[in-house]
Amino acid sequence: MSQTVAVQRILIVKLSSLGDVVHAMPAVQDLRCAYPQAQIDWVVEAAFAPLVARCEGVQGVIACELRRWRKAPFSASTRREWKAFKAQLQSRTYDAIIDLQGLSKSALVSWLARTTPHGKRYGLANRTEGSGFEAPARWVADVAIDIEPHVHAVQRSRILCAAALCYDLQGPALAGLHAGGLAAAAPLQSASNGNPFAPKKPVVALVHGTSRADKEWPKAAWVALGQRLNHAGFAVALPHGNAAEKATSEAIAAQLGDAWVWPAMALDAMTDTLAQCAGVVGVDSGVSHIAVALDLPHVQIYNFDTAWRTGPEVLAGTDAATAPRLPLRQCSVFGQPQPTVDAVWDAWESLATPVLCR
Numbered sequence: 283m284s285q286t287v288a289v290q291r292i293l294i295v296k297l298s299s300l301g302d303v304v305h306a307m308p309a310v311q312d313l314r315c316a317y318p319q320a321q322i323d324w325v326v327e328a329a330f331a332p333l334v335a336r337c338e339g340v341q342g343v344i345a346c347e348l349r350r351w352r353k354a355p356f357s358a359s360t361r362r363e364w365k366a367f368k369a370q371l372q373s374r375t376y377d378a379i380i381d382l383q384g385l386s387k388s389a390l391v392s393w394l395a396r397t398t399p400h401g402k403r404y405g406l407a408n409r410t411e412g413s414g415f416e417a418p419a420r421w422v423a424d425v426a427i428d429i430e431p432h433v434h435a436v437q438r439s440r441i442l443c444a445a446a447l448c449y450d451l452q453g454p455a456l457a458g459l460h461a462g463g464l465a466a467a468a469p470l471q472s473a474s475n476g477n478p479f480a481p482k483k484p485v486v487a488l489v490h491g492t493s494r495a496d497k498e499w500p501k502a503a504w505v506a507l508g509q510r511l512n513h514a515g516f517a518v519a520l521p522h523g524n525a526a527e528k529a530t531s532e533a534i535a536a537q538l539g540d541a542w543v544w545p546a547m548a549l550d551a552m553t554d555t556l557a558q559c560a561g562v563v564g565v566d567s568g569v570s571h572i573a574v575a576l577d578l579p580h581v582q583i584y585n586f587d588t589a590w591r592t593g594p595e596v597l598a599g600t601d602a603a604t605a606p607r608l609p610l611r612q613c614s615v616f617g618q619p620q621p622t623v624d625a626v627w628d629a630w631e632s633l634a635t636p637v638l639c640r
Contacts, residue, residue: 292321293325296324302383304457310340311456311458312443323342402425403425408428411431427446435591457576488564490520500620512539520543521555563580581612581633585620595610610632
């Protein structure tokens with residue numbers, strides 16, 4: 283495929299959710315390589331704007347709050363904020379507007395955004411497995427692109443952008459997500475005896491929180507895994523996103539010898555803090571996908587056989603002929619009704635981790 287499109291400004295439309303936003307970041311890195319002089323802007327829900335601002339190559343972040351506006355569409359505040367958003371969105375024109383979401387709400391944003399005289403809107407022509415799709419996305423697009431239905435979420439965005447702007451995909455998927463500085467709570471834990479001269483310990487974050495109960499891993503399993511990590515020389519950190527997750531973090535920490543619950547953090551502070559960890563073990567959640575984007579040693583836990591679509595390489599559940607060669611830096615573990623503690627621990631020990639305290 284040869285590059286034939288003249289592009290100076292590109293607008294990415296990927297509004298939500300957290301994991302989906304992270305999965306779109308490698309497509310931005312591809313665009314940067316294909317069009318190094320182009321300016322890339324991104325429209326996203328305000329909650330995820332601090333994260334998108336840390337994606338290398340994104341020059342402008344246009345934040346919206348469609349989720350909140352839909353709850354009170356005729357209120358004075360919604361009308362005022364919508365007007366301001368629309369003015370910002372339409373303040374410049376784009377040679378390419380690429381809807382990576384394929385929903386009615388993203389189609390609306392793409393339709394409102396302005397193209398240059400030769401500019402075009404690009405979008406999905408079909409649904410892919412496990413992903414949402416709504417017809418307006420195809421109607422709004424000047425060029426609707428068919429995607430192979432059985433495709434990883436990261437590759438879906440990469441393929442769409444490459445087909446839209448006529449370049450070949452090269453190399454692995456790199457998110458280009460960077461921490462923004464020192465974390466609010468550095469993940470280095472002093473030895474439990476409080477000796478200020480004791481060496482600091484590497485920290486593994488256990489990401490147990492998820493928006494779906496059927497994705498959770500049992501609390502007893504987290505305790506057992508945390509105990510093994512403590513015995514191996516790691517301190518354990520437990521993040522949380524709401525009161526219920528905080529209670530779970532506290533319950534797990536209470537049964538471990540070297541663990542602490544992180545304070546509540548904004549998404550950018552969470553990213554910075556997570557970036558300092560020696561590794562992460564987590565369920566299929568947005569925070570776990572951030573760990574992947576940060577290239578941290580990571581084991582992602584799946585109760586459903588969907589890791590092929592959203593997770594790193596699958597370690598468990600494959601036969602010897604198809605299993606990836608070890609060591610990996612990141613992997614997924616699948617089991618029903620849940621993966622066992624032994625399976626998750628074996629996966630962790632197989633990773634090419636920077637620090638292994640054995």
